[in-house]
Amino acid sequence: MNGFDYHAPRARQARLGKLLGAGWFQYVALLSAVLLALLSTVLLLDNQMIGWIVVGLAGPLLALVVWGQYLRHLPRGRTDDIADILDPAMLARLPKDPSPQDIARVVMSQAGGKFFASRFMLGRDFLTQIAGTDPAGSAAIWSRALTMRNETGELTSGAVAAALVLETENVDQYLAHVGIDSSDMPRGVLWLQHIEDLIKAHATRKKNAGGIGRDWAFGFTPLLERLGHNLSDQVAAGAIARKLEAREQIVDQMMQILAQSGRRNVTLVGQLGSGKTKLVHMLAERLLDPDASVPRGLAYNQVIALDPSMLISRAQGRGQLEDMVLRLCGEALSAKNIILFLDDAHLFFEEGNGSVDLSTALSPFLDGGALKIVLAVDEQRWTQIVQRNGSLAQYLNRVIVAPANEQETQQVMENQIILLEHQYKTLYTYQALKAAYELSGRYIADQVMPGRALNLLESAAHNTDNGLVTRGSVERALEQTRGVKVSTANTQDERDTLLNLEDKIHERMINQTHAVRAVSDALRRARAGVRNPTRPIGTFLFLGPTGVGKTELAKSIASVYFGDEQSIVRLDLNEYVRSEDVARLIADPAQDSHSLTAQVSQRPFSVVLLDEIEKAHPEVLTTLLQVLDEGILRDINNREVSFRDCVIIATSNAGAERIIQHIQAGEALEQFEQQFIDEMISSGAFRPEFLNRFDEITLFRPLDQGELKQVIDLIISGINKTLAPQKLTVHVDEDAKLRLVEAGYDARLGARPMRRIVQRTVENIIADHVLQQTALPGSTISISLAEVDAALARSSAK
């Protein structure tokens, strides 16, 4: 039956359970039974036989208390009818022939409704407002809810809440408002189920696993207690974690190795953030509450973590450190119930700053097999250990810890936020979890899942919106910690800036409107959230003679869009003319902080300016193709560096003479643009597959004298900004400016000599005025043609 039967036996029992199971009823009935029993005792002692009747009344009261407790937690019935599987608290509250609105009202009083209202940001009244009043509409809701039953076949209030949402007309439109879609609702049902399971598990958890005499057969461990952290104790005091299938398999593997007769060491090898430490916590938890799968020799074993860096810092010299570590291992061995855990174990296997090579001292313990020990190292360090000390690597039983997939990461986050919410007194929304996975995957390259998502979630706790950690909190946390802009433009100022980008850029750049528009369009697309997120924000090739504004445009973008002229990573590719130079491009940040990958890791949100690209070696260009295509470049350690939030600008002077010839022939850029690009390909200056990778190939034309005068204006405006603190202003007469253009004009060098000529004339004249104290604060220094001529004559005489 696919509907709700109000008169079904379980529905009746649930309604009765609401009364008999209520706290006040239980309390009153129990108290009455006790009082009746006491009264009857007094009466019977006084030989009054009426006491038998009084005690008789206590019996049914007590029976009702017991039955009420059962009815409050009614188990599911035998059939799959709604009344036999629905959550008893909901069942007790549903009216006869409930309409969708009745169901919504009941759901909102239960955990499921409250969960979706807060965690999914749907609001308290959302369900009751969208639900219809026609009882005929309920069948579809029940039918949808049945598809989301839990593992035991019960229908929870969460599943009904999700069904109510999904059966709404225009559901995707509603959900889009809060940043989710239909596929997220079943995930929410599972999350709620997980929380309820955790609460149940916590309530039934043994308080003292193993009992009073658990450790009596094992040795004392005073040194380990002093220098180590008992993870088993931490786990016993903390929340129960969800069992993750893929991770449980690794824990099983660890237990097999630790219980075997040979080398009982496990070396967890995985990238930073892959969850190696978490696996050891899971092992500690399994051993504390051993089931049939736990080998008898490991049951109730204690996992004690040693911090190598702490031990190294405590010891005075190598000898003392060796002695300390040997005593710790000896104590663990004698105690028989200790599993040692060394996080960052490479610190004991290499000589260096903050690390000491103890492999010789530790080898007998690792090879002998008596000591149970778990080591954790990241992949790169493991490779180094293998290369440096092959025999040591042979002793170690390696277990690979792969990064978590999306589902596992989601589950790990759901586990972890219980602690974070307690710690930061906040509430995480589903949207925040989704954003943490999505954005950390995109922007945090130095860790893998689930670690990077968890770290981002924790940072987001400091950016709450009214106590809620939302998608916005996660975005802000990422913007603050990584210096990237991930949120769509949302303030009026920001929107104005984007809509008027061309004007802003032209405040510091003359003409080249075609190039400016192409770049501005790309930036607007990016901030409106309509760009391809798997590529850089924009990739441009600027072609043109020297001094026409190619580099200036790159700087303008850095300043206007990225907020700082310094947000620019500049590479002169004429320094990358050999095939070996590819290695310099992707060098390890620790060895070369100026490599392209190192600089972009530091500034993932910036303009990458590749100057004189035509001079780079073909292998360097091939390496850069990947960046243009996918927005990713792997460094020498095979770590991904994302260029997806960069604007990549390559500049070249190749064919500059041809551009000048075309312009001098009176042609407009648009007329010869395609022909010019074809010429570049046929002349072999660029390969077509390279040019095709750019979003835009933009030609810059030489500046005429009128434009150069505007350049002079920009330079003088810059000087005025510099003089502002001294309360001085400079004014240059128009004919003097024309004279400056005339003196500095060079068709081959464009605007480049203009700054030099202004420096030699205008700035020198100002300096003279200031030093001779003829220019006082508040005054304007006017520079005439005669003064400019004199300054020019003086500079040429030198």
Added chain:
Amino acid sequence: MVADFFLWWYGAGWRRAGLAVLVRARGVLDTFSVGLLARTLFSPFRQIDAGGVRGPMSVQLQAWFGRVFSRFFGAGLRTVMIFCGLVGAGLSSLFGLVWLVLWPLLPVLPLVGVVAWLIGANA
């Protein structure tokens, strides 16, 4: 509804009550680590050199005596603890059995009371 109650009380409810008695008794045994202590009855008691001692004969002999003492001391303490656990589990079971015997009487206790009153009044 009354039938529902009686069906549950003399069927599933009674079974559940019986199961709860067993769970409680087992919980008492676990609290006193009875199974674990019985398995390790003659193991040394919490000594640091349980792994073996190297050195001259006198030192090894001393360690051997130490271990033997530790084993006997441990066995004594464990026996006491096992005894406490068994007594606790026994008491828990006893109370449970009383509850299980009283269980079928509770719903009909008014009738029992009336009968007892009649007998008492006529005596």
